Amino acid sequence: MNPDVFLYRLQYEPHNVKPADWEPDWEDAPLPYKLYRGAPAFPLDRQMPAALNAGIRSAKPDLATIGRLLYFTYGIAQLTESPVASVFAGDAPATMVQLRRYVPSGGGLYPCELYVYLKLDGLPDGVYHYDAAHHRLILLREGNFDDYAGRALGGRIRMDSCFGAVFISPVYWKNFFKYHNFAYRLHGLDAGFLTGQLLEVSKRLGLSALVCFQFLDLAVNRLLGLDAGEESVYAVVPLSAAPIVVRNGEESEYVTAPELCRELPEIRHEQYIRSRRVVASPVLAALNAASRIDSAAAFRQPVREANAGPHDAAPAIPLPHATRLGYDLAEVSRKRYSPETEFTLQRVEASALAAILRETAASYPYRNDLDGTEWRFEPRVFLYGCFYGVEGIPDGAYRYDSAIHALRCVRPGDHRMRLQSGMSLHNLNLLQVPLCFHVAGERNGLRMRLGLRGYRVQQMEAGMLGQRLLLAATAAGMAGRPLLGYDAKRIDALYGMEAAGATGLVQIPVGPCLPRARLTGSLIP
Known part of the structure; x- marks a missing residue:
């Protein structure tokens, strides 16, 4: 097995890493x-x-x-x-x-x-x-x-x-x-x-x-x-x-x-x-x-390359001022769930989007062994998103610039059909989703600096940022569902990630949703 070939297929050709006749028992x-x-x-x-x-x-x-x-x-x-x-x-x-x-x-x-x-x-x-x-x-x-x-x-x-x-x-x-x-x-x-x-x-x-x-x-x-x-x-x-x-x-x-x-x-x-x-x-x-x-x-301490990560050539659209949400983690954790057919398209206030992005970015920095003894936190994963029907924000594909709390427009327009057609399993109607986030990271998956270890570090950091996003969305009265069943090449092309040396790692649709038709019982120990 060639690890480079396998990891490429894992990201861009997932159907080639699983036998066609594999069925779970x-x-x-x-x-x-x-x-x-x-x-x-x-x-x-x-x-x-x-x-x-x-x-x-x-x-x-x-x-x-x-x-x-x-x-x-x-x-x-x-x-x-x-x-x-x-x-x-x-x-x-x-x-x-x-x-x-x-x-x-x-x-x-x-x-x-x-x-x-x-x-x-x-x-x-x-x-x-x-x-x-x-x-x-x-x-x-x-x-x-x-x-x-x-x-x-x-x-x-x-x-x-x-x-x-x-x-x-x-x-x-x-x-x-x-x-x-x-x-x-x-x-x-x-x-x-x-x-x-x-x-x-x-x-x-x-x-x-x-x-x-x-x-x-x-x-x-x-x-x-x-x-x-x-x-x-x-x-x-x-x-x-x-x-x-x-x-x-x-x-x-x-x-x-x-x-x-x-x-x-x-x-x-x-x-x-x-x-x-x-x-x-x-x-x-x-x-x-x-x-x-x-x-x-x-053991290694990766130093980011000068050209790694997203670039700031796109014009910035300032977001409304947003303070930390200050939510009760126990309540939000109980409310958080992953919708499928329950998403319902509604207009989203720019202030709500700003609050979700601010809370996600502010809560993400964490102590780790890759940032040195002085702990100068260097994020290695970033947030992109396709937004539709957000008050005061033109429809389009954006990158969130957390340093200045602004959106940088990568590609204007309504991209919901493009996102929907890239789904490998159509268990969600993305036409009903106003916010579709993508957590992205360096295209080589830290491989050049951490070897194969870098791949799983990158996947973990994508999940860590994604969890902060889900908690923030729930605190703002919405819900999100992490997805891997999408066409990664299509997403990278949508945002022009390849030129920035980046790739999409996980897709997270977020929006208002109806209550799920289910019986739920709490299991407090």
């Missing part, structure tokens, strides 16, 4: 969560606050804080039952029952799992799996692993100053069974939407968080007891009650993953995902192996 589908059997379980506090607003920094987080962090990030929030239309006359009415979480996921499959390393009073120090089905922690490995985890992160973070860390890990089969090799793109985006929600919840709880994209994969997977052929960590997020300090990590420059792995015994726990037949995904495993980092000396 829904009778043998995996659960949307993983269960561990026989390991010690520790229930989490089931008393959830009604609201999550700006947090007051806590000097010493407790287990109740962790329960809220995990629940509002990735807890099972609702059980829904929706009618399903049949294409055959005379068929009996059918319904679809789904478990819903606070983040979107392709097909509602939720391929990611959360693991946490914790050092809290009333809980044994160690590594845990978050059992979302029962809102509890499952102890996988007991002990203090500050030194081990710190060296796995390249010696850049003092783990003894953090009370823990979150590990975000896609399980290959949970997406592969439906999407085959296209799952590789979904895994990065799913992990990104989840990371974006984790960071927003952390803010509301007064916690400091830092996203580490670079770490010694084999060592981290060894700590959690993961089989890299089935599942692999995409991000490590240290947590602290105080600001997290990033160091250069020269003293760990020569630490290697095999050396660290020899320090820990291998662990294996019985797991249950329901599927009786699990098909191997060698391409996904090979890509993750090729993007693996085995030595801290291989």
Whole structure:
């Protein structure tokens, strides 16, 4: 397999990465969560606050804080039952029952799992799996692993100053069974939407968080007891009650993953995902192996090229002044959902569009290990959009310039039919959607500076920005649905992205919508 060819097809020819005769076996589908059997379980506090607003920094987080962090990030929030239309006359009415979480996921499959390393009073120090089905922690490995985890992160973070860390890990089969090799793109985006929600919840709880994209994969997977052929960590997020300090990590420059792995015994726990037949995904495993980092000396800090990212040649259209929305994250997370046929075309005030864009851009900057020890945040993904029927904004395709809070017109006109004809699955009527956003990034996917690792970093950052957009749209009284079923070449041509060295990563229609015809039950733990 040539990775360059595969990633090109993944972006521009997705039909060529999945066999034409591949059909998911829904009778043998995996659960949307993983269960561990026989390991010690520790229930989490089931008393959830009604609201999550700006947090007051806590000097010493407790287990109740962790329960809220995990629940509002990735807890099972609702059980829904929706009618399903049949294409055959005379068929009996059918319904679809789904478990819903606070983040979107392709097909509602939720391929990611959360693991946490914790050092809290009333809980044994160690590594845990978050059992979302029962809102509890499952102890996988007991002990203090500050030194081990710190060296796995390249010696850049003092783990003894953090009370823990979150590990975000896609399980290959949970997406592969439906999407085959296209799952590789979904895994990065799913992990990104989840990371974006984790960071927003952390803010509301007064916690400091830092996203580490670079770490010694084999060592981290060894700590959690993961089989890299089935599942692999995409991000490590240290947590602290105080600001997290990033160091250069020269003293760990020569630490290697095999050396660290020899320090820990291998662990294996019985797991249950329901599927009786699990098909191997060698391409996904090979890509993750090729993007693996085995030595801290291989960590890189990408420096943006002078010509990378969008250019500002297009005239700027100033947007109305907009302040931060200041929404209640718990309420907005409960309201957020992904419409299909419920979009309804209405005029949108320019002030509403301005508020969504301002909130998305202002909430996005985050601490990470790619922006250096001084944390000079450099966004690597950007917002474009096709807008129709917005008061005071001519119909057209635009790029949002967050530096001056303005739109730059790339191509005037109504582009809804162009967008609709580029859909591979016409499950949405884009003629009913006034705002259609596109998250874009550098065309080479950071490959030149981070190697294969750069591709999944870019997909994750697209998801992180997309989650902020969905939350802002919901807070403004609208709804959005992330989509990958579109013609990427058509989108790039629409915005002239190729000349700017960019490409569209995810499409997110946003607009007013009618209530969905479904039964919904809240699942507060």
